[in-house]
Amino acid sequence: MNENRGVVWLGSPAFPDAARRALKDTQLRANLKRATGTIRDKRLAVASELDDWEALRDAAAAIKKRTARHLDRYLVQVERSVTAAGGTVHWASDAAEANRIVTELVRATGEREVVKVKSMATQEIGLNEHLAGAGITAYETDLAELIVQLGDDRPSHILVPAIHRNRREIRDLFAATMAQWGQPAPDGLGDDPAELAEAARRHLREKFLRAKVAVSGANFAVAETGTVVVVESEGNGRMCVTLPETLITVMGIEKVVPTWTDLEVFLQLLPRSATGERMNPYTSTWTGRTEGDGPRDFHLVLLDNGRTDTLADTVGRQALACIRCSACLNVCPVFERTGGHAYGSVYPGPIGAVLTPQLVGVENAASLPFASTLCGACYDACPVKIDIPEVLTHLRAEVVEAGRSGKRLPTAEGVVMKAAAAVLDSPRLLAAAQKAASLGGRAIARGGRIGWLPGPLHGWSDTRDTPAPPAQSFRSWWRANRGPEGKERAGKERANTAPESKQFGENEGEDR
Amino acid sequence: MRIALFITCFNDTMFPGTGRAVVTVLERLGHTVEFPQEQTCCGQMHFNTGYRPEAVPLVERFARTFAEYDAVVTPSPSCVGMIRDGHPVLAAQYGSPALQRRTAEVAPRVHEFTEFLTDVLGVTDVGARFPHKVAYHPTCHSLRGLRLGDRPHRLLRAVEGIELVDLPAADSCCGFGGTFALKNAETSGAMLADKARAVLDSGAEVLCAADNSCLMHIGGGLSRQGSPVRGVHLAEILAAVEGGAR
Numbered sequence: 093m094n095e096n097r098g099v100v101w102l103g104s105p106a107f108p109d110a111a112r113r114a115l116k117d118t119q120l121r122a123n124l125k126r127a128t129g130t131i132r133d134k135r136l137a138v139a140s141e142l143d144d145w146e147a148l149r150d151a152a153a154a155i156k157k158r159t160a161r162h163l164d165r166y167l168v169q170v171e172r173s174v175t176a177a178g179g180t181v182h183w184a185s186d187a188a189e190a191n192r193i194v195t196e197l198v199r200a201t202g203e204r205e206v207v208k209v210k211s212m213a214t215q216e217i218g219l220n221e222h223l224a225g226a227g228i229t230a231y232e233t234d235l236a237e238l239i240v241q242l243g244d245d246r247p248s249h250i251l252v253p254a255i256h257r258n259r260r261e262i263r264d265l266f267a268a269t270m271a272q273w274g275q276p277a278p279d280g281l282g283d284d285p286a287e288l289a290e291a292a293r294r295h296l297r298e299k300f301l302r303a304k305v306a307v308s309g310a311n312f313a314v315a316e317t318g319t320v321v322v323v324e325s326e327g328n329g330r331m332c333v334t335l336p337e338t339l340i341t342v343m344g345i346e347k348v349v350p351t352w353t354d355l356e357v358f359l360q361l362l363p364r365s366a367t368g369e370r371m372n373p374y375t376s377t378w379t380g381r382t383e384g385d386g387p388r389d390f391h392l393v394l395l396d397n398g399r400t401d402t403l404a405d406t407v408g409r410q411a412l413a414c415i416r417c418s419a420c421l422n423v424c425p426v427f428e429r430t431g432g433h434a435y436g437s438v439y440p441g442p443i444g445a446v447l448t449p450q451l452v453g454v455e456n457a458a459s460l461p462f463a464s465t466l467c468g469a470c471y472d473a474c475p476v477k478i479d480i481p482e483v484l485t486h487l488r489a490e491v492v493e494a495g496r497s498g499k500r501l502p503t504a505e506g507v508v509m510k511a512a513a514a515v516l517d518s519p520r521l522l523a524a525a526q527k528a529a530s531l532g533g534r535a536i537a538r539g540g541r542i543g544w545l546p547g548p549l550h551g552w553s554d555t556r557d558t559p560a561p562p563a564q565s566f567r568s569w570w571r572a573n574r575g576p577e578g579k580e581r582a583g584k585e586r587a588n589t590a591p592e593s594k595q596f597g598e599n600e601g602e603d604r
Numbered sequence: 605m606r607i608a609l610f611i612t613c614f615n616d617t618m619f620p621g622t623g624r625a626v627v628t629v630l631e632r633l634g635h636t637v638e639f640p641q642e643q644t645c646c647g648q649m650h651f652n653t654g655y656r657p658e659a660v661p662l663v664e665r666f667a668r669t670f671a672e673y674d675a676v677v678t679p680s681p682s683c684v685g686m687i688r689d690g691h692p693v694l695a696a697q698y699g700s701p702a703l704q705r706r707t708a709e710v711a712p713r714v715h716e717f718t719e720f721l722t723d724v725l726g727v728t729d730v731g732a733r734f735p736h737k738v739a740y741h742p743t744c745h746s747l748r749g750l751r752l753g754d755r756p757h758r759l760l761r762a763v764e765g766i767e768l769v770d771l772p773a774a775d776s777c778c779g780f781g782g783t784f785a786l787k788n789a790e791t792s793g794a795m796l797a798d799k800a801r802a803v804l805d806s807g808a809e810v811l812c813a814a815d816n817s818c819l820m821h822i823g824g825g826l827s828r829q830g831s832p833v834r835g836v837h838l839a840e841i842l843a844a845v846e847g848g849a850r
């Protein structure tokens with residue numbers, strides 16, 4: 093079943109290996125640091141100017157929670173309202189079915205080209221590749237998506253898919269590739285942002301004017317009226333949803349909001365969280381078809397693709413509340429270093445680490461829930477208050493359990509964890525282990541520091557010293573000085589003076 | 605008030621001086637501290653690495669060991685986070701109703717050391733003297749987990765002779781993350797490199813935090829670079845009376 097779901101890029105290495113490779117790319121790291129740092133500061137500034145920011149977050153989380161609980165009802169309501177407004181609703185259980193539906197709809201128009209609005213759902217299902225296989229060319233019209241498409245590249249960020257590229261790289265790419273796809277880049281193109289945007293505008297304008305079919309995603313669908321909403325910055329999406337004759341929207345089933353009043357909450361949160369703007373430049377809304385205005389045909393494809401499975405998990409389901417603002421990516425210290433490609437999924441960063449394994453099954457993305465220090469920056473930034481660290485630890489347990497039930501032989505880590513649990517559940521064994529660690533650690537230490545550690549610990553010791561364990565653990569000190577009851581010498585030792593740090597750099601090698 | 609020290613397995617084994625410092629400060633303030641010998645570990649490593657069933661006996665042990673105390677004080681924010689957030693999850697998932705009840709009863713009486721001083725005892729000046737240049741690193745569990753806010757700063761500002769300096773990008777994670785530093789050692793190392801640079805840029809001679817695990821991580825990086833900056837747990841600064849008692 094899962095091979096029909098897409099989401100992950102087949103053949104991607106596990107996160108630690110992909111990250112190791114990405115970390116070596118100093119250009120990438122510089123690009124990421126600059127880009128995420130800028131968005132982070134802007135987001136903080138505009139979020140903190142609203143007094144009711146926290147109340148908005150609470151409201152958003154509550155709306156998403158309630159909607160998820162009654163999603164069956166709201167989806168049927170969407171179908172009814174869209175149909176009543178002259179649109180057609182299709183249900184797709186997985187990526188393969190969604191691709192088939194869209195391909196047939198395009199074929200029925202007789203066209204061999206479509207223009208696209210930036211959309212995560214169509215990336216998730218691999219629509220462009222599927223259409224190409226059917227002889228249909230999909231043109232991405234979002235500037236960053238265009239950069240990714242021209243570079244035959246993969247997106248590395250939800251909102252800024254080309255965040256891993258800098259201006260110079262983009263200039264070179266435009267100059268080298270635009271001509272193969274249509275309107276070439278002007279001669280002598282520079283790397284000034286305005287110049288690059290102008291080149292993209294001219295390249296895309298030709299496509300908009302020619303296109304008869306457009307494919308979009310959706311940020312929201314309002315159940316009460318059947319209105320679909322796309323939020324964007326560039327206006328290219330607006331062109332796509334208004335100029336062509338046929339519009340096909342692919343939307344994950346979790347994008348439904350019950351009413352316009354609910355929508356209002358998200359329209360305040362999304363732009364501030366996403367681009368750090370008070371309001372995004374273009375918000376397009378459409379309800380079915382309108383005679384003499386916009387597309388003559390409207391199709392809405394409702395995509396499940398693992399979402400109802402996710403919904404069944406009472407802890408994991410909160411990931412479905414995501415409004416794809418990318419705030420969690422921009423504040424994530426791991427994403428900032430590795431970039432998005434290391435996650436091997438169309439959904440990178442913290443949200444990707446919790447969403448991807450749920451959509452495709454934890455056994456197919458087992459390294460992702462561990463791609464985090466659980467620092468919690470994502471949770472604080474998330475406008476819909478998804479407790480990403482909570483879901484991460486929840487999924488880690490699922491990964492371990494899946495490994496246990498799937499394999500006869502326990503892993504080395506499993507053996508260590510079991511042994512550690514036995515030691516830690518016994519004060520006597522713990523004391524013995526402390527003695528052994530102290531003796532062993534001090535035997536290999538030089539000047540109070542341990543430089544090199546064996547086996548799985550070498551990754552740690554490559555860049556970090558470890559302090560030698562002290563001669564006496566706290567519990568043995570207590571026994572020696574206070575007795576088992578702990579009260580004998582209390583008060584006599586009040587004159588304890590200087591800090592007795594066993595951290596680095598002080599009184600090296602002494603017993604303290 | 606019967607006060608128990610929960611030293612945590614990590615501090616017990618690696619940083620006993622921190623435990624002695626907690627005892628020193630509390631006794632200086634006129635309290636008696638007990639150390640229940642049956643205590644071991646909160647189960648955080650197992651929980652965070654996905655080994656939940658293995659952590660359940662540790663949850664039981666914790667609830668049993670500390671049931672009779674009015675206050676349980678611990679110098680480890682991440683362990684407090686585990687007790688408050690992780691123990692109820694494990695008790696609900698694997699434990700009996702009795703364990704759920706006992707876990708819920710003990711958790712509100714568990715206090716991180718700076719919380720205990722400022723919120724429960726209501727003190728900020730604990731009579732310490734520490735004439736050094738100190739940068740404070742708010743670890744992720746202190747900052748975003750327990751939301752310690754300015755409690756550590758209030759305590760530090762009351763220390764005689766201390767010179768507090770700002771740590772650039774203080775709220776960024778140091779890259780430790782428990783087993784993350786082993787599973788994703790290189791990514792962790794990249795984060796550590798930035799944190800170590802920030803510490804050096806701060807001009808501090810001492811790096812202070814409320815959690816020894818992050819201090820050991822950052823200190824391990826600084827030590828490898830040959831830096832003389834040393835990590836000192838907040839409790840040890842508060843216990844210090846360098847140059848004689850005030």
Ligand code: SF4
Pocket residue numbers: 365413414415416417418419420421443470473474475476477478
């Ligand atoms: S998880 Fe939250 S912060 Fe991250 S993209 Fe989704 S809504 Fe934004």
